Amino acid sequence: xxxxxxxxxxxxxxxxxxxxxxxxxxxxxxxxxxxxxxxxxxxxxxxxxxxxxxxxxxxxxxxxxxxxxxxxxxxxxxxxxxxxxxxxxxxxxxxxxxxxxxxxxxxxxxxxxxxxxxxxxxxxxxxxxxxxxxxxxxxxxxxxxxxxxxxxxxxxxxxxxxxxxxxxxxxxxxxxxxxxxxxxxxxxxxxxxxxxxxxxxxxxxxxxxxxxxxxxxxxxxxxxxxxxxxxxxxxxxxxxxxxxxxxxxxxxxxxxxxxxxxx
Numbered sequence: 001x002x003x004x005x006x007x008x009x010x011x012x013x014x015x016x017x018x019x020x021x022x023x024x025x026x027x028x029x030x031x032x033x034x035x036x037x038x039x040x041x042x043x044x045x046x047x048x049x050x051x052x053x054x055x056x057x058x059x060x061x062x063x064x065x066x067x068x069x070x071x072x073x074x075x076x077x078x079x080x081x082x083x084x085x086x087x088x089x090x091x092x093x094x095x096x097x098x099x100x101x102x103x104x105x106x107x108x109x110x111x112x113x114x115x116x117x118x119x120x121x122x123x124x125x126x127x128x129x130x131x132x133x134x135x136x137x138x139x140x141x142x143x144x145x146x147x148x149x150x151x152x153x154x155x156x157x158x159x160x161x162x163x164x165x166x167x168x169x170x171x172x173x174x175x176x177x178x179x180x181x182x183x184x185x186x187x188x189x190x191x192x193x194x195x196x197x198x199x200x201x202x203x204x205x206x207x208x209x210x211x212x213x214x215x216x217x218x219x220x221x222x223x224x225x226x227x228x229x230x231x232x233x234x235x236x237x238x239x240x241x242x243x244x245x246x247x248x249x250x251x252x253x254x255x256x257x258x259x260x261x262x263x
Contacts, residue, residue, distance in 0.1 A: 003258035004043070004233055006137070006172060006199035006225025007051040009078075010034040011069050019229070026144040032229025036073045039228055043077060046234035050077045051226075052258075054107040054137055057083035063094060071101055079262070081137060082106040085113060086125040095128050104262060105135030105168070110152030111143060117152050118159040126164045135168040135261065137197075141176035141183070154179055158186040161194055168193045168261070172225065174201050174213055184213070190221050195257065199225035202239045211243040219249035223257050 010018065015034040023030055032038055043051055055070045057063040066083045074080040082098040084091065084106040098106065106129070110117050117138065129136055140152050154176040161169065174196050175183035190196070196217050201210055214222050226236040240253055 001255050001259075002046070002048045002224065002237060003255045003262075004048050004051040004226045004228070004236075005170070005223045005258050005261075006054060006197050007039060007228040007233070008034065008054055008056070008230075009036050009039055009070075009073065011066075022230075028144055028230065030229055031232045034229045036078060039078070039233075040076060042228060042233045046237050048077075048226075048233055048237070049255075050079055051228070051233075052137075053078055053080045055081070055083040056107055056109050056112065057085055058112055060085040060088040063088055064090075064097075067094070067098065071103075079104075081135075084108060084125065086115060086119075086122045091124055092128055095132060095134065099132050099134065103134075105129075105137055105170075107137045109139040110156075111139055111147070111150060114149075114151060116156055118156045118163075122160075126160070126167050129168070130164065130166045133168070135170060137170040138172060139177070140171045140173055141179040143177060150179070154182040154186040161187070161192070165192050170195045170197055170223065170261075172197050172199050174198060174205075174210075174217070174222070177201075178204055180205065180213055184216060188216060190217055195221050195223055195261065197223045197225035198236070198240065198253065199227035200231055202236070203231075207239065207243055210239075211245055214243070214245065214249075214253070219245060219252045220257065222253050223261070224254045 019030045053070055055066045057066045063083050063085055070080045082103045142150055175187045226233040
């Protein structure tokens with residue numbers, strides 16, 4: 001049983017807009033369509049039992065509408081997390097609504113939403129999540145573009161960890177996409193409620209360096225993520241299976257750690 005903790009699907013009009021734009025601007029391949037049925041097909045072919053859906057709302061006004069859609073298409077192994085923006089007015093009410101629907105966590109992306117995670121204004125979000133026992137999944141580090149401002153650096157997230165040790169935090173892309181030296185410096189040794197996912201890392205780290213970073217973090221804190229539709233889930237699974245790690249470490253990454261977080 002494999003659990004993919006980092007997958008994205010999109011409403012058809014959104015997919016038709018952002019996927020071609022990503023191909024042009026980011027100059028990356030997008031092997032998936034972003035449709036629920038396409039993801040389910042990849043899951044079936046790859047032995048993935050459950051995928052965590054991570055919706056991302058760029059604007060505050062997009063949050064509730066996107067959450068409505070993600071809730072409507074979940075099921076059949078598609079587990080919804082919620083979109084959120086830390087500065088939206090009705091943040092607590094939206095978290096209440098998600099919590100009432102059984103949603104276990106929310107996703108943010110400082111790079112896209114353009115905020116600093118250690119900004120004092122984010123404390124509403126962190127404190128509300130702690131109170132509800134909900135998890136925060138966040139993009140960390142860069143993306144394929146060379147941007148002037150990263151926003152969600154490992155150093156800034158280290159401050160969040162220090163200030164909010166009770167926050168259940170999953171740092172995507174092994175703690176800092178294309179910033180893994182900073183991730184090691186500021187986020188390790190990891191402890192408490194901090195976890196890391198493997199999404200999209202293999203495009204920038206070879207298997208030896210990826211395995212080394214996972215062992216530095218500790219396999220008990222690393223969770224498999226494919227980043228579908230930006231990656232083929234089956235390829236992402238095969239990479240984890242090829243890493244120079246013990247079978248126990250691979251099992252922890254591919255499903256055991258995730259199943260504990262979802263209990």
